[in-house]
Amino acid sequence: MTLDLDTIPDSDAPASGGPGIALSDLPSVRPGRRGVLKGVALSGMTLGATALTWGSAAAPAVAETSPSGLDGWDRNDCSDAYPRGYREQRDNTGQYRNIAGACFGGSAIGSDNCDADGWHRADSVGSTTYRPVSGSCSGKNAWKWTVDGVTYRCSDGRTTEPVFWIWTRSYLSICRAAV
Template sequence: MRHDLIPSLHDVPADAAPSMVRSMIPATPAARRTVLKGMAVAVATAALVPFDWVISRRAALAVGPTSEWTRTNCRDAYSGGYAEEPSNWGGGPKACFGGWRMGGYPCNSNKRHFEGFRGYHDEGYTSHRVTTCSNRNAWRWTVSGKVYRCSDASTRTVWNDGESYTDLTISVCKL
């Protein structure tokens, strides 16, 4: 094989038929480079956008406050004190105070109140952690030698019939 018989990139063979694709691209080399650059940017964007979605979702799931009152209770934050109340949402001990609903159901894998959406039977819950106990979101509680984290959130509950209610909810998460 002779190298001098290989046509150059810019020389058109005498018997070449025009390409339909080539006829749509302007003849100047700068225009071809612009099209190729655009294609490269599109491919890179298509490859990288899913990574951005994953990273931003992880960040969104961790946006709520995570500061914690580490004493055995939050009594100091309430001048009149308080008494523990029974769990009424997914079970759990009588360990926390306040909240329209409280219990083990709203605990996430980090042992804090979940953030985002969850559905259960005919109810949908959208929760966002809030600070209540001396500007903290959670506090520790000891019941019969077992330690729990009580974490606060504002939760909007929507039922299948469209009725909704928003109030403070508490997760009772065993540590």
């Protein structure tokens, strides 16, 4: 036999007490059995639904950090610096130069500017120096961007190279690495 809340009759028993002095001007309403059972059922469903969410809460996002301590974003945008997104630029160096662009800015974009961990390199080759920087993306060094289902890290840096025997030029360079 199943329990149907609409088939439970209301109680017609007289109330065993009246309202206090503070509530004497309010009309007296006595809850019926059906109303109490509905309240108990709703309370149980609410408690059960709440308990289900306790174990399934996602872990808080943590910003990624490079091996050298550079801060990066934990999400796939740099909306603080580019609230409307940006127009991705194709790489002009490295292994991704013949596919759709992912990063933005810089005179040199590509995997040639990356270290083995996929962050902007911090070394020198001959008289060319690579240095990661933070600040182009709201104080972070890197952000992630997804293109054609692949997520890339775009890590900012500066490259300094000789132009003439006494002059050098320094420019923003971007490391693009698949993550």
